[in-house]
Amino acid sequence: MTHIPRSADAIAADRARYEEHQRKGLNAAPKALPAPSPRPAPAPAGVIWAETVPGGWYYTCRLARGQSLRLEAGGLGGSVSLAAWSAADSSERQNLPDTCKLQWTTDLKKGRVVFSDMGRVLFSITEDSAGANDALSGGMPARAPFTPAFRSTRENMILATAKLGLDKRDLPALLTFFAPVRVDGEGQFFWNPALLNGDDWVELRAEQDLLIALSNTRHPLDPTTGPEVPSVRATRLAARPIARDDLCRTATAEAVRGFENTARA
Template sequence: MATSTTYGAREHARAQEGTTSDTMPVLPASDWPTPPDGVDPADLVWAETVAGGGYTHKALARGTELRLTDLAGDACAHLLLYVEGRPWERLNVADTVKVLWNAYLGEGHLLLSDQGRVLASVVADTSGRHDTVCGTSTLRRNTERYGDGSPHGPAPAGRELFTLAAAKHGLGRRDLPPSISFFQGVEVEPDGGLTFTGSAGPGASVTLRAEMPLVVLIANTAHPVDPRPAYTCTPLEVLAWRARPTGPDDPLWQASPEGRRAFLNTAEVTR
C-alpha cells in the first residue's frame, strides 16, 4: 500500500487496526486471557507485556494489587513509586532498607517514602532475587559496556527509560531517585563487595499492594552489575487489579514497631 500521499498513509495506518504483538498493553485490561487465580477479569486495570529494554507506567488507586512476572527468566524490573498528585513524596530506598532493618526484599517487606509512609507492601514473592543496592543502569555505563545506552538503541539504560516514563506524568530527571529492582539478585559480601546472583528462573513473580494512590514507573532493562557481556533482558508481564489496602487488622501492621509506625503515618493521610 502506497504511503506517499496523506490518503495512502491514512489507509495504511487504519489497516493496522487489530494487529497485536507479544509485547504490548491489552486494552481493555479485562480482555487479558489468563487473569490471576481468584481475580475477576472485570477488576483488571492493567495488563501488559513489557519487552526487554522497554518501559511502562501507570497511575494506580490505593488498594490496587500489582503483579510482576519474569516470563523467561531474565527480566529485570526496575521500579519507582510516587504518590499520585503529590509526586514530591516518592520511594526512598535508603529508608525502605534502614527502617525495616533488611536490604533483601521479600514477602512482608514495605516500600517506604521519604515521609515515613508505606507506599506499597510486598504481599507475595516467588523469586527472592531482588536488589535495593545498585539502582538502575545509566547512559554512560551502558554506552561503555554495550556501545549504546540510548533509550531507543539496542541496549537502553534504565535511567533513560525512567526519564521517558516520568515525562508522561510531568516529571523530569531531577525527580528520579534511586530505584529498586526485581528478579535479578545481588548479595553484599562481608568485605562490602557485590555478588550478582541472577534470577530464580522463568515464571517467578512478585505482587505489590498499593497502600497509597501511586504513579508507578517500570524500566525492564539489564541489571547494571550483570556480568554477562551481552545485554540480556527478557519480557516482563505486568498485571494489576482492584483490591483493598492493608487495614489495622492485617498482620503487616503489627509485624514490627517500625512497620506499625509507618502504617500509622500512612493512615494519617489516607483516612
C-alpha cells in the same frame, strides 16, 4: 567551621541508644518471614489492565490505594527497576535508605513495605517467589553496553517521568526486582543466579494512590551476555480486602507507625 571533638562518654552513650533502638526494632520483627510465593504465578483475579513490557522498554501507570501491581518475569536476563511517587503530591517519593533502615534489612521481599521520604508507606510487597530484589545498586547506567537501540534504565526512567509529568530531578533511588544482588564478606556486591528461576513474580499493593514507573533492562551486575532481554508482564489488579493481621502491616513496629502516618494524611 570549627570541629569540636566529642568525648568518649558521649560517643558511647550515642552507641548505647542506637543499640537499644536496634534491639527493639529487631525484637518487634517476626521470627520468620513467610515462605516464597509459589511458581508459576496463579491466574490473576480482578484484572484491570495487563501490559507486556518488552526488554529495553519502560511502563508507567497509576495505582489507586488498595490496588496491586503484579510483575511476572518472562525468563532470565531481565530486571525490573521501579520508582514510585504519591499521586497526591509527587514531591513525596520512595526512599530506599529509610526503607532499609526502618526495617533493619536490605532484603526487601514478601512481608516488607517501602516507605516514602515522609515516613509513610507507599506500597507493600505482598507476593514474591524469589526474594531476589536489589535495594542497593540501582539499574543500568546511562551508557548501556549493548546495541545503540537498547536504552538504559536511566534513559527509560527519564522518559517515564516525563510521561508522568515529572522531571528527572524527581527520580528516587530505584528498587529492582528479579535482581539477586548480595554483599560478600568484603562488602562487595555480587550476583547470585541460584535465586532466580525465570518464571518469578512479585505483587505490590498500593497503600496510597501512586504514580509508578518501570524499566525492564538487564542489571549491570548480571553476567548474562547478548542484547536480548525477555519481556515482563505487568498486571494491575483490583483492590481486595486486607486482613487486620496482614503481615506487611504488622511485621515491625516501624511498619505499624508508617501505616499510622499514612492513615493520618
